[in-house]
Amino acid sequence: MTYQPFLPEAAAGNISPRHAVVPLRRELKKCRIVSGEVTRVEHARKTVSVQPIDGPAYELEYDHIIVAPGSVSRTLPIPGLSDMGIGLKTIGEAIYLRNHILDRLDVAAVTPDEEVRKASLNFVFVGGGFAGIEALAEMQDVVSDALKYYPELDPKEVHFILVEATNRILPEVGPEMGAYTARQLAARGVDLRLGTFLKSCADGRIELSDGDSFRAETLVWTAGVKPSPMLANTDLPLGPKGHVNCLPTLQVADTETGEVLEGAWSAGDCAQVPDLTNPGGWCSPSAQHAVRQARVLADNIVQVILGGAPKEYRHKHVGGVAGLGLNKGVAHVYGIKVKGYPAWIMHRTYHVSRIPSFNRKIRVLADWTLALFLKRETVALGQLHRPREEFTEVTPPVELPQEKKVGAGSR
Incomplete structure (x- = not known):
């Protein structure tokens, strides 16, 4: 299980x-x-049809099913996005982002081509929510630390650009803290393009709706999420945006009649759950709701099996915390607004308390403690993405006998 709020910290x-x-x-x-x-x-x-990693598919029967595949990146049909974009939903993407950005510094430091140099030092982030802001802030800190070891590069050549379609960032922490975040990022040299959307990134040329156009070799896409496409392969009732339709009890129900589908449950980012504290609204796709829904759902299944009645899920959104790089953050929790170092401490305290297992809590705390005394590692491990390339280059090809080729093709 990937604890996604820690992906920016892992990338950094x-x-x-x-x-x-x-x-x-x-x-x-x-x-x-x-x-x-x-x-x-x-x-x-x-029944559930399962395709294992290897071997034939098979079916599993069940009495109760909890459908919770979560969400995936919400992408748009933008030219070049599938070729160039980097998401931040998996640990592999976090590792790749770190390696890619440090690799761009290596390229910029040695290339004689001025256009390549400029493109390598342009880092574009699309999306001004938690994931986008935290990833941008952390990676800007990484680049700032790494530049100490690149005498060939001038920090003024590095450009971080944030593209956000709305006119505000971090809406989860409120307009005041969002505006504070925007001022802090601008003071750090981030080019904020609010009320702007990406039109194209084909062939590495970024075209924005404000008319600007420039080359870049890094594009990080964090512009929201959508329910897992796996839900389309079910006979469960889905809402207008592809979420599993649920009652406040987290039982799956028919979208028109409201009739409960016995033995079907859902929660988290893929579920459309009424927000009882906000009549007419839905629970947001956030960990704050998901972890609490999981507990209610588990208790409700036990109650139903024992012949009791399930309870409704009710939780008033308490606010949010966000990290803005090392020793910097913003928070708006229970109406209290905090910024700077105290907010950063709140951000780390909250997330280390939420990551599952005592083992992982201790390991994360150990990483943070070591970072207080040791310098940040700015090493790229780019070969992780192409581990066999060097071995393949030094291994001579061997032509198979004709009869083996025929046999291999007939299987």
């Missing part, structure tokens, strides 16, 4: 990437873990 090298991931087999000791992909859910038959 503040914590080891392994410590942002919780091994399921270690924590779920009384569960059967199936490594594979759910290709279909047929609740009418109460």
